[in-house]
Amino acid sequence: xxxxxxxxxxxxxxxxxxxxxxxxxxxxxxxxxxxxxxxxxxxxxxxxxxxxxxxxxxxxxxxxxxxxxxxxxxxxxxxxxxxxxxxxxxxxxxxxxxxxxxxxxxxxxxxxxxxxxxxxxxxxxxxxxxxxxxxxxxxxxxxxxxxxxxxxxxxxxxxxxxxxxxxxxxxxxxxxxxxxxxxxxxxxxxxxxxxxxxxxxxxxxxxxxxxxxxxxxxxxxxxxxxxxxxxx
Numbered sequence: 761x762x763x764x765x766x767x768x769x770x771x772x773x774x775x776x777x778x779x780x781x782x783x784x785x786x787x788x789x790x791x792x793x794x795x796x797x798x799x800x801x802x803x804x805x806x807x808x809x810x811x812x813x814x815x816x817x818x819x820x821x822x823x824x825x826x827x828x829x830x831x832x833x834x835x836x837x838x839x840x841x842x843x844x845x846x847x848x849x850x851x852x853x854x855x856x857x858x859x860x861x862x863x864x865x866x867x868x869x870x871x872x873x874x875x876x877x878x879x880x881x882x883x884x885x886x887x888x889x890x891x892x893x894x895x896x897x898x899x900x901x902x903x904x905x906x907x908x909x910x911x912x913x914x915x916x917x918x919x920x921x922x923x924x925x926x927x928x929x930x931x932x933x934x935x936x937x938x939x940x941x942x943x944x945x946x947x948x949x950x951x952x953x954x955x956x957x958x959x960x961x962x963x964x965x966x967x968x969x970x971x972x973x974x975x976x977x978x979x980x981x982x983x984x985x986x987x988x989x990x991x992x
Contacts, residue, residue, distance in 0.1 A: 769795040770814040770883060775805035775830070776845065777823050785817060788872035789879065802830045809834055815879055820846040820857065828860055835861035841886045843878060898977070898992040899929050913971045920945055920960050928978065928988035937985035961986055
């Protein structure tokens with residue numbers, strides 16, 4: 761697999777107690793352009809899965825914990841794709857692994873090349889869809905109708921959400937303190953609490969994230985306030 765040197769290699773976490781099998785898998789994956797990381801126990805695997813990894817290869821027959829229990833725990837904390845390795849060929853074990861959230865399974869003994877091919881197929885299948893760029897500018901403000909479109913999509917905004925976002929759009933990059941936002945936006949700021957601003961900012965972020973999950977247009981300056989990104 762030819763890869764650009766600057767392109768990040770997909771990281772594959774191998775949770776396998778038999779070093780010979782783990783070495784074979786790691787070598788096969790490395791020759792296919794992946795970065796392989798190996799741990800020998802379920803406890804180490806759970807810790808390692810807390811770091812960014814693109815896929816987990818999980819041996820069901822681990823010495824310290826049931827692989828099925830570990831799979832359940834992985835599914836509880838992470839959406840990372842999981843390929844299960846099992847020495848058991850019984851249909852019930854394969855079904856159980858898939859029902860617990862495995863993306864695929866391979867029965868031992870297996871071909872390392874087939875395993876690498878399964879890994880590539882899972883990564884293609886689970887890759888996030890590309891996000892289309894904004895069709896015509898990031899924000900469009902209709903002040904007469906008090907409407908704001910974000911990437912061509914109209915946002916359903918409350919009175920204060922509209923006023924806050926319109927304020928940010930008027931001065932991209934400017935950092936507005938909570939006090940300043942309340943002074944400009946709220947009719948009677950002295951009767952409101954500063955954390956009310958935080959609640960409205962959170963709501964704005966959620967509504968814009970629904971349009972573009974990959975971008976957060978609002979920057980938090982801790983201890984100071986908020987600003988709209990200038991590079992949108």
